Amino acid sequence: MPALVTENITAGYGRNIIISGISLTADVGTITTIIGPNGAGKSTFAKTLVGVLRTQTGRIVVNDKDITKMPGHLIPRNGMVYVPQNDNVFVNLTVRENLEVGGFAAKGDSTARMGEILDIFTDLKKAVGKRAGFLSGGQQNLLAIARALMVSPTVIVLDEPTAGLSPAYTDVVWNQVEMIAKTGTAVLVVEQNVERALKHADFVHIFVAGTNHLHGTTAEIAQHDLAAIFLGRAEAAQS
Ligand SMILES: Nc1ncnc2c1ncn2[C@@H]1O[C@H](COP(=O)(O)OP(=O)(O)OP(=O)(O)O)[C@@H](O)[C@H]1O
Numbered sequence: 001m002p003a004l005v006t007e008n009i010t011a012g013y014g015r016n017i018i019i020s021g022i023s024l025t026a027d028v029g030t031i032t033t034i035i036g037p038n039g040a041g042k043s044t045f046a047k048t049l050v051g052v053l054r055t056q057t058g059r060i061v062v063n064d065k066d067i068t069k070m071p072g073h074l075i076p077r078n079g080m081v082y083v084p085q086n087d088n089v090f091v092n093l094t095v096r097e098n099l100e101v102g103g104f105a106a107k108g109d110s111t112a113r114m115g116e117i118l119d120i121f122t123d124l125k126k127a128v129g130k131r132a133g134f135l136s137g138g139q140q141n142l143l144a145i146a147r148a149l150m151v152s153p154t155v156i157v158l159d160e161p162t163a164g165l166s167p168a169y170t171d172v173v174w175n176q177v178e179m180i181a182k183t184g185t186a187v188l189v190v191e192q193n194v195e196r197a198l199k200h201a202d203f204v205h206i207f208v209a210g211t212n213h214l215h216g217t218t219a220e221i222a223q224h225d226l227a228a229i230f231l232g233r234a235e236a237a238q239s
């Protein structure tokens with residue numbers, strides 16, 4: 001069941017159009033990944049989904065509700081949250097306080113939700129009273145994801161959650177992402193590492209120069225010459 005549907009999204013910065021005609025879906029309980037060369041528009045698309053940037057054309061639907069023109073601060077409680085690549089935790093607050101901040105946008109008491117989340121993120125449970133600034137980069141990324149999950153979203157959008165992490169911690173983060181999908185959330189992940197994307201995702205979209213150049217199941221995508229696409233020989237690779 002699609003938790004997120006985008007139809008023909010065009011967006012950019014001011015008059016500078018960066019992405020155009022982007023249509024995709026993210027289903028409940030699955031991992032959908034967006035890969036593509038630097039500057040392809042992956043982060044621009046992620047920011048457009050959650051209202052940081054505005055669509056110039058197209059529609060964004062979450063849980064059957066059109067959120068295209070919804071103010072960004074209302075989108076989390078309507079089911080979709082976003083974790084940016086950098087500056088994604090409050091370094092002066094403790095792990096617990098960061099999670100509490102995440103819960104502010106939730107309806108009702110979030111104590112029980114925090115318990116559920118800490119049961120999934122065992123590294124964070126051990127560090128619950130620690131200031132976020134003292135966590136490793138990988139743990140900070142997990143905290144940012146955990147904080148976003150406090151509102152029990154239907155869709156979580158992650159922008160390169162493993163960038164700059166050691167291979168070992170990259171595995172930890174991806175394992176957590178898989179657990180999040182298993183709880184029934186639709187996970188949309190921007191990933192710079194093609195191998196990891198193919199290993200963990202169910203569906204893959206390859207963005208090239210602001211378009212959704214190629215998409216399919218992981219098995220379908222693995223049949224293509226991805227190196228050629230990434231090196232800019234996109235036309236050759238598709239035929
Ligand atoms: N704040 C901004 N203002 C103007 N142009 C921007 C801004 N941020 C990004 N761009 C431009 O938009 C294009 C797409 O950038 P974007 O960050 O979406 O790419 P990306 O696919 O996420 O790349 P990367 O793999 O490097 O993270 C680039 O040409 C970039 O220069």
Ligand SMILES: [Mg+2]
Nearest residue numbers: 042043044159
């Ligand atoms: Mg980016």
